[in-house]
Amino acid sequence: MPIEILMPALSPTMEEGNLSKWVKKEGDTVEAGDVIAEIETDKATMEVEAVDEGVLGKILVQEGAEGVKVNTPIAMLLEEGEDASALENASASSAPKAEESAAPEAAAEAPAAAPAAAPQPVSENEYVSPCAPVKIDVGQDPEIPAGTEMRNMTLREALRDAMAEEMRRSENVFLMGEEVAEYEGAYKISQGLLAEFGEKRVIDTPITEHGFTGLAVGAAMSGLNPIVEFMTFNFAMQAIDQIINSAAKTLYMSGGQMGAPIVFRGPNGAASRVGAQHSQDFAAWYASVPGMKVVQPYSAADAKGLLKAAIRDPNPVVFLENEMLYGNHFDVPVLDDYVLPIGRAKVVQEGTDVTLVSWGIGMTYALPAAEELAKQGISAEVIDLRTIRPLDIDTILASVRKTGRLVTVEEAFPICSVSSEIAYQTQELAFDYLDAPILRVTGKDVPMPYAANLEKLALPNTKEVIDAVKAVTYTA
Amino acid sequence: MAGTETKSTGGRSKAASKARGAMKNTPAIADFTKEEELKAYREMLLIRRFEEKAGQLYGMGVIGGFCHLYIGQEAVVVGMEMAKQDGDQMITSYRDHGHMIACGMDPNGVMAELAGRQGGLSKGKGGSMHMFSKEKQFYGGHGIVGAQVPLGTGLAFTNKYKENGKVSMTFFGDGAVNQGQVYESFNMAKLWNLPVIYVIENNKYGMGTSVERASSTTDLSQRGQSFGIPGVQVDGMDVRAVKAATDYAMEWCREGNGPYILEMITYRYRGHSMSDPAKYRSKDEVQKMKSEHDPIEQVRARLLEKEWATEDELKAIDKEVRGVAAGAADFAQSDAEPDPSELYTDIIL
Incomplete structure (x- = not known):
């Protein structure tokens, strides 16, 4: 059975090319690895090497042909012991086979299309979040027995x-x-x-x-x-x-x-x-x-x-x-083995008027701000996020559903920050519960300056947190 | 391809004292037995046929993205595989198909991975450059030039920490050899005398840039000199030379002398990746390597000359490995793509 030589894909993006030259002619003996043709792709002119050995029985696509689709049969290779008569039998089968061989091409395109493919089949209008849908049960903080030192x-x-x-x-x-x-x-x-x-x-x-x-x-x-x-x-x-x-x-x-x-x-x-x-x-x-x-x-x-x-x-x-x-x-x-779950935020102070979400050193601004706000009659619920990824959005949402207001506090740059992500997820999942825009208190959008006064300005502070809370509670 | 003398400081042991004499030249090539020749022949031929098939499937659009073929370099990994013991580790770059085949990973699984199918060794989620096997102690397939060098040094760190007597074979190319992290690794490997063989596969071109155009010094075996790491150049087209040099380096590492560098002088016949027309070298250069230095032809000629195999017997081996490669291609093409549910698995444990 003669072997079809197909128009090869010679780059990750090639869909068609020009057959610029046949190096071998009909009747030539071909060994595996021999250059048989030159093909012009979108990037360069490439040599096509034979994969199998045999005799080039028939050229199906003449040199100079442009826009030859990948996987189109371009020649027939006769195997050892075959003669030209084998070509006649094969030509009938070559057309359907070409179609068949187009299937892998479609398959190969799939990876590129994969991001668009939804994790589950969805109806046309159903939005599916690109975040991993798998919920990991991270567990709760261990009980600290009463009387623990x-x-x-x-x-x-x-x-x-x-x-x-x-x-x-x-x-x-x-x-x-x-x-x-x-x-x-x-x-x-x-x-x-x-x-x-x-x-x-x-x-x-x-x-x-x-x-x-x-x-x-x-x-x-x-x-x-x-x-x-x-x-x-x-x-x-x-x-x-x-x-x-x-x-x-x-x-x-x-x-x-x-x-x-x-x-x-x-x-x-x-x-x-x-x-x-x-x-x-x-x-x-x-x-x-x-x-x-x-x-x-x-x-x-x-x-x-x-x-x-x-x-x-x-x-x-x-x-x-x-x-x-x-x-x-x-x-x-003082416990023998005090291990906490990664991925669980902690409500460190309960409140009713506003949710303050912070973590790390941000807590050194959030906690005194909550204390000062309490004196002014504003009850802040303070959440220490503790883990950034996986993000315990559920604890934040539960609080926001109660308070209707959210302020985040961190020292990092504001653009594409953890605060940005919290704000995004909160509006996606608790939009109807929000009574005010979400505000973030962060480091300023500047490289950290050295001068003491400028450095102080670049970092967040407790007053900024208080001001943000007053803005979202409309008490300023 | 004689190595230059190195001033090793690590030598107290038998291998080390032997090293001073032997280091002037590449370790002497020992003739293979008939069994070794036949094994080397089959293994190298299997890699070649597999890679030719992979190239063909790429042309058909079955394999996408990047695909870096190992054709021409087969003697390096096969010779090293023949010198290693069970449990010794291998780690390499993105030109990794040959390494996986050599260390016994399933050709069907490799080809299916190239095609992005569910039966691929990484369930279709890694691709040509990213496959791993705990069972075969193969630590990947890495796509960032040089990144596998600290990782491979870390494998050697584990060997020393666990005192398990194993050696890490850390492969990288002449392109990676100029990366900074390579020298950070050399320093720690010698500082802590870690059992690692750094295998520089010098195929003369880092993508399209020749060694001469990229490297201030071109005897890459001596790149460990300022760290006290000995190294030799090896004819990487002669599987016997590779095995002999590896035997020596293995002994060096197992005796606790720290790292060793083997610069394998080799050649890739194909372009860097599939879309490389290889205009940076002449056809004559490629043809000369193929006709005068081909690693498989060398073994084939010896087998025939010594009458250890007939033409027919060698043809039968060829037919058998062609069958393996064709079978792998059939498997890869008929296997299903990964289930969409696999998108979100294996991200975190």
Whole structure:
């Protein structure tokens, strides 16, 4: 049976091309790999190599032909032992076969069309959110038994304790980063860890974020549970390819076979007077990526419980701390194993007039604002988001349905921020409950200035939160 | 293709002291047994036929997007596979089909993945550049030039951490060799003496740019010198040379001497990807490599010369592997596309 040589696709986007030249003529012997023709695509003139060996029996599309559709039969190749008479039998079957072979072409176009394809079949007018429809039950905070001792400690100590407990729990957990071992952390988060766990598990790295992040992701893929400390998340931009392309996407790209159980942690956001390159909140960057979890705690108790959860999580987790909070004191329950669910927001103060949603250092503006507003007779419900991805929108919506008003508070840049996402989802899912526009209080849309007065202006403050609440409650 | 002498500092062991003498040249090529020659012949031929078939399916529109063929470079991965032990890991770039076939991953699953079908090794969600196998210790298929180098170094980190005696084979090309993260990895690998073989597959062109036009120094085997990592150049078109060099490097790594660099001098016959007309090199250059250095023809000639196989027997092998490639193509074309419900699975555990 003669073999049909089809017009090949020679680029990801090619649908047709010009057959500019036949290099082989009818009757020529062809070996696999021989150039048989030249085809002009939208990009270049390409050589077409024979895949099979035989004799070029008949040329179906003459040279010079333009606009030849991909998969059109352009020639017939006679196999060993066949002669021209075989062509006659084949020509009858060639037409339907050409149509048949067009099917794979249509199939190959499917990936490009896939984003448009809805996750479930929907009627023409039904809108389907592009967000993953799968609801994960993240569970509730564990009960803290009555009479549980509370220890007052700094956020710094709570983070250290969380790592130490998890390193005791599993040999596969280790900490690596710049100055984490002998120096005990640039911000002293890893105090005492080298002494307890030794240099095998508490590892000082060279100043090479891209390299050691990739190395840690490789270690995670092959069975370890690394904690990577970035001296600050500003430096993680050097490594963001490994965090996103290697850590977050591997599970999906491998069809679920292989993932990266790894924690990336360190101080994030503005410190004090350190200028533009050292003052940025990256929550929205990481939270936009599927395959990633992003945690941004405020209190020491939440930080401890969530860091322990992050270390046990089978997914990559970006854990965003804040240098300004490291020395703050909080009560932390003295429990053997205090683990909190990632993806659960916490209503830290109930209220009726307005919902204040904040997280991380934003809480240092939201909480005093709520206190001041209470004095003025405005009852604010304060939600500490704690996790940015997966976003606990349900807790926010439940509150908004009650208060009818929403103000978000964060230090990051306003454009494409976490606040933007919360506002979007709230209007989508609770539009009819809103009595006022959603307002956001954020860092200003400028690189962080150095001068003390300008820096203060660039950051949000409590008064801005109060003003925003007064605007949405029409009490200004 | 003689390597230059390296000043290794890591040597206390047997392999290390042996290294000082041997390092001046590529490790001596040991003749293959009949079984080894036949195995190498079949494995290389399988990769070639598979890739030719993949190229054909691309032409038919069955395979979309990017498709980087390994034709011409078969001896590199087959020789290394013959030198590895169970549990040693492999990780490479986007030119990965040959590696997956060599380490025993199912050709049907590879081809179905290329076609984006549900029976693909990544359920059709990875594509040509992204397949993985825990069972075969294959860690991908990576699409960002050089990104697999720190990852492969991390595999070696795990080996040392777990003291499991395994070696990471981390493949990258002459294009990736100039990426910064490669040197960050070299530094840590030597600093911590991690068991990793860095395999530089030098096929002479990073996409369309020749090594000479991209690299300030072109003996890539010496790129580890400032870190104290020894390296040699190897005739990557001769499967025996590849195996001999890998045997040596494996021993070096397993004895705890840290990383080792093998620069495999090889050649890709096809363009960088499918839409590359390869105008940056002459037809004569390509033809010369094909006719004088083809890795498969070399083995074939030895098999015939030593009368270890007849023409008919070799033809039978060819027929068998053609059958495997054709079967994979049939499977890929008849397999269904992934169910739409797969869109939202495997994102997070």
